[in-house]
Amino acid sequence: MTNNDRRNFIAMALLAPFSVGTAVAAEQTGQPHSTHMYMPDSTVHWEGNEQIAMLIYPGMTIMDLIGPHCMLGSMMGAKIYLVSKSLAPVTSDAGVTIVPTATFETCPRDITVLFTPGGTDGTLAAAVDHDTLAFMADRGARAKYVTSVCSGSLILGAAGLLKGYKATSHWSCRNALAGFGAIPTDARVVRDRNRITGAGVTAGLDFGLTMVAELRSRFYAECTQLVSEYDPHPPFSAGSMKTAPAKVKADMVELLAGFTKKAEELAAASAKSGSGWND
Amino acid sequence: MTNNDRRNFIAMALLAPFSVGTAVAAEQTGQPHSTHMYMPDSTVHWEGNEQIAMLIYPGMTIMDLIGPHCMLGSMMGAKIYLVSKSLAPVTSDAGVTIVPTATFETCPRDITVLFTPGGTDGTLAAAVDHDTLAFMADRGARAKYVTSVCSGSLILGAAGLLKGYKATSHWSCRNALAGFGAIPTDARVVRDRNRITGAGVTAGLDFGLTMVAELRSRFYAECTQLVSEYDPHPPFSAGSMKTAPAKVKADMVELLAGFTKKAEELAAASAKSGSGWND
Numbered sequence: 094m095t096n097n098d099r100r101n102f103i104a105m106a107l108l109a110p111f112s113v114g115t116a117v118a119a120e121q122t123g124q125p126h127s128t129h130m131y132m133p134d135s136t137v138h139w140e141g142n143e144q145i146a147m148l149i150y151p152g153m154t155i156m157d158l159i160g161p162h163c164m165l166g167s168m169m170g171a172k173i174y175l176v177s178k179s180l181a182p183v184t185s186d187a188g189v190t191i192v193p194t195a196t197f198e199t200c201p202r203d204i205t206v207l208f209t210p211g212g213t214d215g216t217l218a219a220a221v222d223h224d225t226l227a228f229m230a231d232r233g234a235r236a237k238y239v240t241s242v243c244s245g246s247l248i249l250g251a252a253g254l255l256k257g258y259k260a261t262s263h264w265s266c267r268n269a270l271a272g273f274g275a276i277p278t279d280a281r282v283v284r285d286r287n288r289i290t291g292a293g294v295t296a297g298l299d300f301g302l303t304m305v306a307e308l309r310s311r312f313y314a315e316c317t318q319l320v321s322e323y324d325p326h327p328p329f330s331a332g333s334m335k336t337a338p339a340k341v342k343a344d345m346v347e348l349l350a351g352f353t354k355k356a357e358e359l360a361a362a363s364a365k366s367g368s369g370w371n372d
Numbered sequence: 373m374t375n376n377d378r379r380n381f382i383a384m385a386l387l388a389p390f391s392v393g394t395a396v397a398a399e400q401t402g403q404p405h406s407t408h409m410y411m412p413d414s415t416v417h418w419e420g421n422e423q424i425a426m427l428i429y430p431g432m433t434i435m436d437l438i439g440p441h442c443m444l445g446s447m448m449g450a451k452i453y454l455v456s457k458s459l460a461p462v463t464s465d466a467g468v469t470i471v472p473t474a475t476f477e478t479c480p481r482d483i484t485v486l487f488t489p490g491g492t493d494g495t496l497a498a499a500v501d502h503d504t505l506a507f508m509a510d511r512g513a514r515a516k517y518v519t520s521v522c523s524g525s526l527i528l529g530a531a532g533l534l535k536g537y538k539a540t541s542h543w544s545c546r547n548a549l550a551g552f553g554a555i556p557t558d559a560r561v562v563r564d565r566n567r568i569t570g571a572g573v574t575a576g577l578d579f580g581l582t583m584v585a586e587l588r589s590r591f592y593a594e595c596t597q598l599v600s601e602y603d604p605h606p607p608f609s610a611g612s613m614k615t616a617p618a619k620v621k622a623d624m625v626e627l628l629a630g631f632t633k634k635a636e637e638l639a640a641a642s643a644k645s646g647s648g649w650n651d
Contacts, residue, residue, distance in 0.1 A: 156442035156600065159468070163435035163573065166466040173467070182461075182471055187445040188452070189438070190471040192461055243601075263601060281605040293601025294442065295577060303607050315610035315620045320627070321435065322522075322542060322572025324611030325604035326560040328582050331594035332603030341594045348599070 143171040143205040143308055146232060148248070149193055150177060150225065152215015155185035157243045160297025161208060164305050167317040171308075176200045178224055186212050197228040206304065207236040210297075211243030211263060213352050220251040220359055229254065238307075242291040242300050247356055249290070250275055251363055259285040263293035264334050265349040265356070272360020295332075298323060422450040422484040422587055425511060427527070428472055429456060429504065431494015434464035436521045439576025440487060443584050446596040450587075455479045457503060465491050476507040485583065486515040489576075490522030490542060492631050499530040499638055508533065517586075521570040521579050526635055528569070529554055530642055538564040542572035543613050544628040544635070551639020574611075577602060 145165055147158060158175075166173060177183050177193035184190045209229065212219075219225045229252035233239045241249050246262040249255050250273030259276045261267055261283040270277045276285075282303050283290050289307075291300030302323070306314035331337040337345075424444055426437060437454075444452060456462050456472035463469045488498075488508065498504045508531035512518045520528050525541040528534050529552030538555045540546055540562040549556045555564075561582050562569050568586075570579030581602070585593035610616040616624075 154442075156438055159435055159438040162466065162468065163433075175468070187441065188473070189441065189454070190473075192469040192471070194467070194469075281603070282607075292603075293599075295600050295602040295604065298574060299605050299607060306607065311608065312620065315608050315617060316624055316627075318606065318608055318610040319612070319616045319620055319624045320572075321574050322611055323574040323604075323606055324560070324571075324615065325574065325602075325606065326578050327597065327602055327604065328561075328578060328585065329590065329594050329597055331597040332601055333598070336603065337598045338594060341591065341598055345595055345598045348595075 139313075140170040141168055141309060143168060144201050144203070145171060145173045145206040145208065146176050146195070146200050146204045146236075147173060148177070148207075148209040148219075148225070148229065148245075149175050149183050149191065150212075150215060150219045150222075151183055152186050152218065153183070153210045153212040154243060154294060155187065155189045155191070155210075156294050157210030157212070157245060157297055160295060161210075161242060161291075161301040161304070163321055164298065164301025164314075164317055165206070167320065168305060168309060168313070171205075174200050174204075176228070186215060197224060200228075200232065202232070202235070204232055204236050205308070206238045206240060207232045208240045208242075209245035209248045211241065211245040211247070211293075213244070216244045216247055217352075217355055217359060220248045226252045236287075238287050238289055238304070240289045240291075240300070240304070242297040243293045244356065246270055246275070246290045247273075247359065249273075249288075250360060255288065258288040259283050260288060260290040261292050262290065265293075265346075265353050267292075269353070269356040269360045272357065272364045274364070418592075419449040420447055420588060422447060423480050423482070424450060424452045424485040424487065425455050425474070425479050425483045425515075426452060427456070427486075427488040427498075427504070427508065427524075428454050428462050428470065429491075429494060429498045429501075430462055431465050431497065432462070432489045432491040433522060433573060434466065434468045434470070434489075435573050436489030436491070436524060436576055439574060440489075440521060440570075440580040440583070442600055443577065443580025443593075443596055444485070446599065447584060447588060447592075450484075453479050453483075455507070465494060476503060479507075479511065481511070481514070483511055483515050484587070485517045485519060486511045487519045487521075488524035488527045490520065490524040490526070490573075492523070495523045495526055496631075496634055496638060499527045505531045515566075517566050517568055517583070519568045519570075519579070519583070521576040522572045523635065525549055525554070525569045526552075526638065528552075528567075529639060534567065537567040538562050539567060539569040540571050541569065544572075544625075544632050546571075548632070548635040548639045551636065551643045553643070 174195040175193050176195045180193050182190045182192050233254045243263045244266050246260050255273050255275035259278040267277045281292050282300050302314050305317050331341050453474040454472050455474045459472050461469045461471050512533045522542045523545050525539050534552050534554035538557040546556045560571050561579050581593050584596050610620050
């Protein structure tokens with residue numbers, strides 16, 4: 094393998110995730126894509142074959158999806174499915190419309206990672222939608238990892254996938270997870286056996302890197318981190334309930350009070366009806 | 373205004389950017405949306421009327437777009453246009469397809485913020501595309517702020533918008549900016565008069581918060597930061613050329629060498645042809 098081959102190989106693996114892009118594009122156009130390439134360095138697992146299903150639904154927060162996608166998309170050979178009820182475009186809470194690549198029916202039955210983003214009203218609607226919960230419960234029962242970012246954990250909980258597991262969520266609805274039988278846990282990324290959940294919105298980047306290290310290696314994740322230049326320098330320190338100024342916290346707690354209440358009602362209804370959606 | 377009204381008001385302003393979402397959705401469906409609401413607190417500018425044009429093009433890195441959108445989308449009353457050549461869906465380098473909301477023709481002529489995301493081959497193609505450069509040069513000449521994240525600054529440079537300005541980019545192509553007459557500057561977010569540029573990919577979050585503070589206030593930006601729970605905890609420290617392990621750096625510099633070379637050739641050709649695209 095020449096230096097040029099090696100460069101091209103690594104480029105396909107990591108460069109602004111061409112590898113997954115190629116796989117998805119090939120899937121859509123029906124063109125074949127290469128699945129066998131030589132390893133440039135036998136100590137590094139450059140290629141894998143993960144099947145990753147990312148739920149998308151109307152009203153989701155698109156940053157919850159794209160943060161993890163930015164990291165997971167670097168994995169050479171992995172396939173990412175953006176899964177929805179149908180192939181009709183889906184509009185996020187902030188008005189970004191994206192096109193699904195698979196439906197609940199066409200998504201592979203056995204997947205490596207099941208993931209759901211969060212949101213607010215759209216998430217509460219998805220968390221009581223029969224087809225969505227049936228899909229999540231079915232794939233979640235066999236997936237190697239069951240994961241979420243932000244209030245996406247409400248959907249995992251509603252699908253009966255968090256019973257007895259530590260999990261996190263957006264700060265506004267983390268405590269509600271107890272209603273689903275989960276153990277609310279305050280951390281950026283929470284792992285309990287094969288359940289891996291991230292905190293609110295931007296935690297998807299930390300979650301995504303954690304997953305790349307889990308699925309590939311620390312070295313692979315570090316390469317992904319450098320290519321995505323994930324060296325955060327927030328201009329302010331208001332990103333957590335522990336650090337935000339008092340008035341910021343007070344106003345935002347009030348802002349989200351309605352959502353917090355609805356999330357708790359959702360979880361309480363789940364607790365009342367028994368031990369979960371599909372029991 | 374009751375507490376409930378106030379809560380609903382703030383919710384519209386900040387909650388997983390309903391405000392912009394509403395504006396975009398209203399635009400698309402032809403339904404009116406409210407532009408006049410009462411302020412809950414006269415010391416806080418909850419509402420504005422910024423017109424924000426975000427360029428989208430095939431092969432862009434979608435995280436470069438969604439990071440800033442996550443923050444800018446919190447601004448009550450602002451309108452965000454996802455602008456492309458046509459309304460045909462646009463697929464990112466990693467295979468995420470999004471639907472534009474405006475074209476080069478329908479995008480307002482006078483805008484508050486002009487923004488472009490980066491990428492690799494797709495960005496190099498956009499940076500030599502006549503229609504794209506004409507759009508950027510036209511809106512950029514009158515925009516209050518001319519901005520980019522990652523290698524998007526190559527497009528600004530190619531459109532003649534960085535001559536004599538300090539600017540940054542992804543580490544792999546930052547030095548190439550000199551060919552466009554810019555002054556390459558190594559920082560997470562670089563401001564020189566009304567040019568504000570962010571470093572690679574995930575720098576879009578820091579860039580976005582900086583813009584919210586600039587357009588609204590520090591308090592507004594801090595509220596946005598708390599709602600998006602932007603309290604980063606990268607599991608590794610490899611996000612910058614200053615901190616990444618030596619082998620990670622060496623492999624990624626090699627990985628991106630082809631792109632670095634092409635970016636330098638693009639800028640050199642621009643320098644050779646005179647002082648910019650539209651001279």
